[in-house]
Amino acid sequence: MATKLKPVDIAIVGLGWAGGIVAKELASTGLKIVAFERGAPRATNPDFMAPQVHDELRYSRRHELIQNLRKETLTFRNDPSQRALPMRQLGSFLPGEGVGGAGTHWSGLHWRWTEWEHKMYSGTVAKYGKSIVPADMNLQDWPIDYHELEPYYDKFEKVCGTSGKAGNLQGKKIDGGNIFEAPRANEFPNPPLTQSHNMVLFEQAARNLGYHPFPVPASNASRPYVNPDGVALGQCHYCGFCTAYGCEANAKASPHFTVIPLAHKNPNFEARTNSYVMKVNLDSRRKRAVSVTYLDAGGREFEQPADLVILAAYVFGNVHLMLHSKIGKPFDFQRNSGVVGRSYAYQSMGGVAALFSKDTYFNPFMGSGALGTWIDDFNSDNPDFAKLGFIGGGGISSGSNSGAPIGRRPTPPGSPRWGKGWKKAVVETYHRMTAVGNQGSVMSYRQNYLDLDPTYTDSFGRPMLRLTFDWQENEFRQMEFARGICANIAKEMGAEQVLSRRDRGRYSIVPYQTTHNTGGTVFGDDPRTSALNKHLQSWDVSNVFVVGSSVFPQNAGRNPTGPIGALAYRLADTLKDRYLKRPERLVSA
Amino acid sequence: MTDENNAEPKTVNRRAWLKLIGAGAATGVLPAGAAAANDSMGAMHHPAPKAASPADEPVPVYEFLNGDEAAFVEAAIDTFIPPDEVGPGALELGVAVFIDRQLNSGYGRGDRMYLQGPFIEGTPEQGYQLRMTPSELFRNGILDVNAHVRDKYKRTFDALSEEDRIAVLTQLEKREIQLPTVPTEIFFNLLYDLTMQGYFADPLHGGNKGKASWKMIGFPGIGVMYADKIEAYRNKKYMSEPMSIQDLL
Ligand SMILES: Cc1cc2nc3c(=O)[nH]c(=O)nc-3n(C[C@H](O)[C@H](O)[C@H](O)COP(=O)(O)OP(=O)(O)OC[C@H]3O[C@@H](n4cnc5c(N)ncnc54)[C@H](O)[C@@H]3O)c2cc1C
Numbered sequence: 057m058a059t060k061l062k063p064v065d066i067a068i069v070g071l072g073w074a075g076g077i078v079a080k081e082l083a084s085t086g087l088k089i090v091a092f093e094r095g096a097p098r099a100t101n102p103d104f105m106a107p108q109v110h111d112e113l114r115y116s117r118r119h120e121l122i123q124n125l126r127k128e129t130l131t132f133r134n135d136p137s138q139r140a141l142p143m144r145q146l147g148s149f150l151p152g153e154g155v156g157g158a159g160t161h162w163s164g165l166h167w168r169w170t171e172w173e174h175k176m177y178s179g180t181v182a183k184y185g186k187s188i189v190p191a192d193m194n195l196q197d198w199p200i201d202y203h204e205l206e207p208y209y210d211k212f213e214k215v216c217g218t219s220g221k222a223g224n225l226q227g228k229k230i231d232g233g234n235i236f237e238a239p240r241a242n243e244f245p246n247p248p249l250t251q252s253h254n255m256v257l258f259e260q261a262a263r264n265l266g267y268h269p270f271p272v273p274a275s276n277a278s279r280p281y282v283n284p285d286g287v288a289l290g291q292c293h294y295c296g297f298c299t300a301y302g303c304e305a306n307a308k309a310s311p312h313f314t315v316i317p318l319a320h321k322n323p324n325f326e327a328r329t330n331s332y333v334m335k336v337n338l339d340s341r342r343k344r345a346v347s348v349t350y351l352d353a354g355g356r357e358f359e360q361p362a363d364l365v366i367l368a369a370y371v372f373g374n375v376h377l378m379l380h381s382k383i384g385k386p387f388d389f390q391r392n393s394g395v396v397g398r399s400y401a402y403q404s405m406g407g408v409a410a411l412f413s414k415d416t417y418f419n420p421f422m423g424s425g426a427l428g429t430w431i432d433d434f435n436s437d438n439p440d441f442a443k444l445g446f447i448g449g450g451g452i453s454s455g456s457n458s459g460a461p462i463g464r465r466p467t468p469p470g471s472p473r474w475g476k477g478w479k480k481a482v483v484e485t486y487h488r489m490t491a492v493g494n495q496g497s498v499m500s501y502r503q504n505y506l507d508l509d510p511t512y513t514d515s516f517g518r519p520m521l522r523l524t525f526d527w528q529e530n531e532f533r534q535m536e537f538a539r540g541i542c543a544n545i546a547k548e549m550g551a552e553q554v555l556s557r558r559d560r561g562r563y564s565i566v567p568y569q570t571t572h573n574t575g576g577t578v579f580g581d582d583p584r585t586s587a588l589n590k591h592l593q594s595w596d597v598s599n600v601f602v603v604g605s606s607v608f609p610q611n612a613g614r615n616p617t618g619p620i621g622a623l624a625y626r627l628a629d630t631l632k633d634r635y636l637k638r639p640e641r642l643v644s645a
Numbered sequence: 646m647t648d649e650n651n652a653e654p655k656t657v658n659r660r661a662w663l664k665l666i667g668a669g670a671a672t673g674v675l676p677a678g679a680a681a682a683n684d685s686m687g688a689m690h691h692p693a694p695k696a697a698s699p700a701d702e703p704v705p706v707y708e709f710l711n712g713d714e715a716a717f718v719e720a721a722i723d724t725f726i727p728p729d730e731v732g733p734g735a736l737e738l739g740v741a742v743f744i745d746r747q748l749n750s751g752y753g754r755g756d757r758m759y760l761q762g763p764f765i766e767g768t769p770e771q772g773y774q775l776r777m778t779p780s781e782l783f784r785n786g787i788l789d790v791n792a793h794v795r796d797k798y799k800r801t802f803d804a805l806s807e808e809d810r811i812a813v814l815t816q817l818e819k820r821e822i823q824l825p826t827v828p829t830e831i832f833f834n835l836l837y838d839l840t841m842q843g844y845f846a847d848p849l850h851g852g853n854k855g856k857a858s859w860k861m862i863g864f865p866g867i868g869v870m871y872a873d874k875i876e877a878y879r880n881k882k883y884m885s886e887p888m889s890i891q892d893l894l
Pocket residue numbers: 069070071072073074075092093094095150151152153154155156157158159161162163164165166167299300331332333334368369370371373425426571572603604605615616617618620
C-alpha cells in the first residue's frame with residue numbers, strides 16, 4: 057500500500073534540461089515543488105572528476121550514465137505485423153538517467169530550429185502544394201512559430217554559454233555564420249571553438265563548392281564564462297571525452313550545475329532522487345490529476361498529491377506515463393485515431409568516411425562533443441523537395457569529437473577485422489581517417505508510433521512501452537542524396553579514398569545511432585492530431601503539462617535540445633503568467 | 646607461432662602464460678627495428694613497448710575463468726591480436742585478465758540488462774533475445790567451440806596450431822560453424838568485442854598494459870588539455886607519453 061504524503065503544489069517528473077529549467081524558473085514562486093528523478097543525484101564533484109571520468113570503457117561502452125534497462129525498457133518491432141520484443145541491451149539510443157538527465161552526457165550541439173522547421177506542413181504546402189505530402193506522412197506544424205520562441209532560444213543559449221557565430225543577426229546575413237538560420241536578436245554569448253584540421257579542410261572544400269560553412273553552435277564553452285544566472289562555466293579543454301561523459305571542467309553546459317542548483321536555493325523546492333514515478337493518478341472523472349505514485353530506492357511505494365503535474369521524463373517516459381495513466385486518447389494504428397504515442401520520429405546518421413594520404417594527421421583525440429563545421433545548404437527547406445523527391449533535409453558536417461580507440465579504430469573497407477593484417481591497417485589508418493556526416497530529418501508516419509506492449513512488463517509490473525519504427529522511402533531518398541553531397545565534399549577536401557555504403561536496410565535497434573527521439577505527445581492546435589495544446593497542456597487533463605522532444609510533431613535535420621530548452625523556458629512563463637493565476641484550460645478545444 | 650603445440654593435447658593457464666612470455670621476449674628484441682619500420686609508414690608515434698622481463702610478470706590470477714576457459718581465452722585473443730613487429734599482442738597486454746574481470750563484473754552478470762521472459766527469437770533488427778548474461782553466454786560458447794574443435798581436431802582450441810586457430814575463428818566469424826548452445830555470431834562478437842575493449846581500454850581494467858596499444862596507434866591517452874594545441878597541431882603529429890587513469894591519480 058502506498059504511503060500518502062502531504063500535498064504539494066507542483067510535481068515535476070524528470071530532472072534533465074526540460075525538468076531542470078522548469079524547476080528553476082518555478083522555484084522562485086515560493087510554491088512547494090517536488091521533482092522526481094529515477095536516477096541518482098549527480099554533481100561535477102564527485103561524479104565527473106578527472107582522471108576517472110575519462111574512462112572510455114566505463115562511460116562510452118558500459119554506459120554508466122544511461123538508463124538501467126533491468127528496471128525499465130521498451131519493446132521494439134519494425135512494423136505492426138511483427139511481434140515486438142524487448143530491448144534487452146542498450147543500442148540505438150541512450151536515454152539519460154540521474155540528475156541532469158542526458159544533459160550531463162550530451163555533446164552540446166545547440167541549435168535553434170529554422171522558421172520552416174517550426175512550420176513544416178504549411179511551409180511545404182505553400183511551396184509545393186498538398187499533393188507532395190505522402191498519404192501516410194503526418195506532416196504537421198508546431199502551434200507556435202519561431203518568433204514566439206526567439207527570446208527563449210536566446211535565453212537558453214546564454215544560460216549554456218553557447219559558442220558560435222551568428223549568420224542572421226536581426227535579418228542581416230553574415231558570412232561565416234549560418235546564413236540559413238532564422239533571424240536572431242543577439243550574437244552568441246561566446247565565440248566559436250577552434251577548428252581542427254579536418255574542419256579547416258571541410259570549410260575550404262564547402263566554400264569551393266559554393267556552400268556556406270559555419271561553426272556548429274556548441275554548448276562547450278570556448279572561453280571561461282559566467283552566465284546571466286551567475287553560474288561559471290570553465291573553458292573547454294577539447295579533451296575528447298565528451299559525448300557520453302560528464303565534463304570535469306563545467307565547460308559543457310548541463311542542468312546538474314546550472315539550473316538545478318539554482319532551484320535548490322529555494323527551500324520550497326525538493327528533488328527526490330532514486331525515485332521512480334510509476335503513474336499519474338486521476339480523479340474519478342479523469343479530468344484532473346490528483347497525485348503521482350512513485351517508488352523510492354528501497355522499492356517502497358508513495359503517493360504524492362499535487363495540484364499540477366509536469367512530465368519532463370524524455371520521450372519514452374512522457375509517452376509511457378501518459379499511456380499508463382490513461383491521460384489522453386492512445387493512438388490506435390488500425391483506426392488511425394487517438395494521439396498519445398502518435399507521430400514518433402527519429403533521425404538518420406549517414407555520410408561518408410574519408411581516407412587521406414599517409415602524412416595526414418587529424419589528431420581525432422583533440423576535440424569536443426560539439427566541435428564541428430557544418431552546412432545547412434541541404435537542410436531545412438533548402439533542398440528542392442519536388443525535384444529531389446523527399447521532404448526534409450540534413451545537416452552536413454565534419455567534426456572532431458573523440459579519438460578514444462575502443463570506439464574509434466577505423467580501417468579501410470576490405471581490411472581484415474583481426475590478426476596481423478588488421479593491426480597493420482589500424483595503425484596505418486588511425487590518424488588519416490575522417491568523416492563527412494549527414495544528420496537527416498525524419499518525418500512522422502502513421503506506421504511509426506508508440507503504444508503499450510500486450511506481453512512484456514517492466515520490473516515494476518507495468519506494461520512496457522512498445523516502439524514500432526522503420527525507415528520510409530522519403531528518408532532513404534534524403535540519406536542517399538546527402539551521401540552524394542558528403543562524398544563530393546570529401547573529395548574536394550582531398551581525400552584519397554571516399555568510403556560509403558548504400559544502405560537501405562531496415563532500422564535496427566542494435567547499433568548506436570542517435571538519442572534524438574521525438575514525438576508521441578505532440579503539441580498542436582487540433583486535439584485530433586495532438587495530445588497537448590500550444591501551451592503544452594494536456595487537452596484532456598488540464599493540470600498535466602508535458603515538455604521535451606516528445607512534443608515535436610516530426611524531427612529536423614539537427615539536434616533537438618535547443619528547442620527543448622526554449623520550450624521549457626516558455627512553459628515556465630506560461631505557468632507563472634497565466635496558469636498559476638487561473639488554473640484552467642488555456643485553450644478551448 | 647610454433648608447431649610444438651601440435652604435439653600437446655592440453656594446455657593449462659600456466660603453460661599458456663609461459664608460452665606468452667616466450668612471445669613477449671620475442672617482441673622484446675624488436676623495438677628499435679619496429680619503430681624504424683613503422684616510422685617509415687608514417688604512423689608510429691612511439692617505439693613499441695619493451696616487454697617486461699619474465700621475472701616481473703606474475704602469473705595471472707583469474708577470478709572467473711576456470712583453467713579450460715582461461716586457456717581458450719588466452720589462445721583466442723592471441724590469435725585475434727598476435728604480437729608482431731607492428732605492435733604487441735593481446736595476451737601480453739593482459740587482455741585475458743581484462744576479459745576475466747569483465748565477465749565477473751556487473752556487466753558480465755547482466756546487471757543492467759532486461760532479462761525477463763518470455764524469450765522469443767526475433768529478427769536481427771530486434772537485437773539480443775537470449776536469457777543468458779554475457780558471462781553465461783561466454784561460458785557456453787567456449788564449451789561449444791571446444792566440443793566442435795575436439796570433434797574435428799581431437800584436441801581443445803588452445804592446443805591447436807596457429808593456422809588451425811585462425812581457421813576456426815574465421816569459420817566462426819563467417820558462421821560456417823553452427824554452435825549448438827549459443828548463436829555463433831553472438832558468441833563470436835562477444836569474444837571479439839571484449840578482446841578489442843581489453844586491448845584498447847584504460848589499463849585500469851587490466852588490459853592494455855603499459856598503454857602499449859595507445860602508443861602503437863599514437864593515441865595520447867587521457868588528461869591532456871588540447872585547447873592550446875588543436876590549432877598548433879593541425880596536420881602535425883602530436884607526441885607525448887600517454888597518461889592513464891592510474892598515472893594521474
Ligand atoms: C550521447 C548523447 C549525445 C547527445 N548530444 C546532443 C547534442 O549534441 N545536441 C542536442 O541537442 N542533443 C543531444 N542529445 C540529446 C539530448 O541529450 C536530449 O535531447 C536532452 O538532454 C533531453 O532533455 P530532457 O530533459 O527532455 O530529457 P532527459 O535529459 O532524458 O531527462 C529526463 C529525466 O527524466 C527521468 N525520468 C524518466 N522517467 C522517469 C520516471 N518515471 N520517474 C522519475 N524520473 C524519470 C530520467 O531519468 C531523466 O533524468 C544527446 C543525447 C545523448 C544520449
